[in-house]
Amino acid sequence: MPKFNLVLLIHAHQPVGNFDEVMERTYERSYLPFVECVSRHPRVRLGLHYTGSLLEWMAKKHPEYLQRIRALVTRGQVEIAGGGFYEPILIAIPYEDQIEQVRRLSHFIEVHFTKRPVGAWLAERVWEPQLPAALAEAGMEYTLVDDSHFLTAGREIPELFGYYVAEECGKTVKVIPGLQELRYLLPFGSVEDSVAFLRRSASDHPGGMACMGDDMEKFGAWPHTYEHCFRDGWLDRFFSAIEASHEWLEMVPPGEALATHAPLGRVDLPTASYTEMMEWVLPTSVRQKFHALLDEFPAGPMCGDSCAADSGADFSASMPRPIFCTRKCCEFPQNCGATPHEAREEAPREHHAAPRPSHT
Numbered sequence: 001m002p003k004f005n006l007v008l009l010i011h012a013h014q015p016v017g018n019f020d021e022v023m024e025r026t027y028e029r030s031y032l033p034f035v036e037c038v039s040r041h042p043r044v045r046l047g048l049h050y051t052g053s054l055l056e057w058m059a060k061k062h063p064e065y066l067q068r069i070r071a072l073v074t075r076g077q078v079e080i081a082g083g084g085f086y087e088p089i090l091i092a093i094p095y096e097d098q099i100e101q102v103r104r105l106s107h108f109i110e111v112h113f114t115k116r117p118v119g120a121w122l123a124e125r126v127w128e129p130q131l132p133a134a135l136a137e138a139g140m141e142y143t144l145v146d147d148s149h150f151l152t153a154g155r156e157i158p159e160l161f162g163y164y165v166a167e168e169c170g171k172t173v174k175v176i177p178g179l180q181e182l183r184y185l186l187p188f189g190s191v192e193d194s195v196a197f198l199r200r201s202a203s204d205h206p207g208g209m210a211c212m213g214d215d216m217e218k219f220g221a222w223p224h225t226y227e228h229c230f231r232d233g234w235l236d237r238f239f240s241a242i243e244a245s246h247e248w249l250e251m252v253p254p255g256e257a258l259a260t261h262a263p264l265g266r267v268d269l270p271t272a273s274y275t276e277m278m279e280w281v282l283p284t285s286v287r288q289k290f291h292a293l294l295d296e297f298p299a300g301p302m303c304g305d306s307c308a309a310d311s312g313a314d315f316s317a318s319m320p321r322p323i324f325c326t327r328k329c330c331e332f333p334q335n336c337g338a339t340p341h342e343a344r345e346e347a348p349r350e351h352h353a354a355p356r357p358s359h360t
Contacts, residue, residue, distance in 0.1 A: 003250040004202035005209035006242065007176070007257045008186075009047040009144050010034070011121050012216040013087050016053045023057055027065075030220030031058075033230045035068055038077065041239040043246060045077050047254045048216075049121040052085030052105045055112070066112055073113045079253035082106045082117035082140065091128040102138035118255050119143060125178075125213070126273045129168060136171035142258055144176040144213040146183075149272040161201060161208035163258060164267035174258055175267060180275060182212040187219060187229050191237045195245060202248055209257050 012031055014023055038044055048069070050058070058065050072078035084090055084101035085108070093101070102120060110116040120140040122131075127145050135143060147160050160177040185194045201210045219235060220226040229235045242251050252260075279287060 002207040003246075003248055004198065004206070005257050005261075006198060006249060006251045007047075007209050007211040007254050008251070009049060009081060009119075009121065009176075009178075009211075009213040009254050010216045010219075011049045011213065012054055013051040013123075014054045014057065016086060023061070026217060026221045027058075027062060029226045029230075030217050032062075032065065033226075034216055034219050034235070035065070035072070037230070037235050037239065038072065039068070040236070041243055042077065043243040043251065044239045045079075045251050045253055045256075047079045047081050047119065049081040049083060051083070051087040052108055053087070055108060059112070070113050073115060079119070079255050080109050080113050080115065080117055081119040081121050081254070082109060083121035084123060087123045089123050089126050090131065090134065091126060095134055098134040099138045102135070102140060106139060121213070124273050125149075127269055128271045129166075129269065132166045132168040132173040133171040135173045140173060142174035142176060142254060144178050144211065144254065145269065145272070146275065147177045147179050148275045149269045150177050150267065152272055153267060153269050155267070158204070159264065161205035161210060162261060162264040163209075163211075164265055165263045166267055166269060174263065175269065176211045176213075176254060176258070178211050178213040182210055183214050186212060186214070187225065187234050187238070191234065191241050194238060195241050198245075198249060207261075209261065211254070211257075 014026065038046070055066070069078065069080070073080060082102055082105045084098070085105040086101065088097075088101055090098045090101070106117055116139070118139070118141040120135055120138075120143045122143055122145065125145050127149055131143075142163070147157060150160055150164075151157075155177075157179075160179065163174050163176045165172050166175050181197065182194075185197055189197075198210060201208070218225055219229045242249060279290060
């Protein structure tokens, strides 16, 4: 019987211009010990994603870290995923910029790690139905979202131990559902509970997979997690437990898991993000009513996913500064996208329309 697969895609990001001391602290408490721990467990194989701005910082400050990652890629223990270079919300920028951002990070990854990525991390796991076209055009074969995306599309949790195919204008991308229960267990549940969840899943879905995508920073950089994950050894113990379960469980990178499994079907996902984000973007009064509804129906797992915000516009409306930047981003190509010939043709007209003032 085929082994059950555990598929992890772990994401690391720091914004451009973040304080250097913050970057160093996060590196020392999360990025470095996480990869050191992976290196100690050869049966642990997973996907890692770093944004371009963070990779540039590492190339300058810690080139030895990139060499360590490259060694893990070479021996087949790590798959590097791509995405937008500067961690944009892809749906918020023009189509051409979506493709350029993804291609730029893919090029950086290929140069430094020898292999071009085939999967994309979505910032804040924000999905809109048109994304398959841009992702496929940029060379991406898969991405990962949350189980909440699938629940709002009418799927149920037992249907999410595999992957689906999404399509837009004839372009397709494989979509992996990340399980919220697994996201909460790692690393906040006990090792025993985490393995028990995987064993139940393997029993209920033989030959299937349980997937999770989340931040690397929660392994060491979030409050109290350095002590939990590394000083007290949670991550080492979890990886050891996975290795000890090799007779029925195998940990594999996302691309490899998709290559060895057939899709469960086709899916049309609505606009969505992860569950917490869908709640955070609600206006305060609506969020309070939402909490009251959850208190009234605590056992209804579909309740939250069905009633939370269902449009990226909600996020924009709650944060006016990002939408202003988005509008400027959309205007920029129109103002600066002329060909050199067009620019030369425009220049004389601009010169005659606005002559320099006389100095006499």
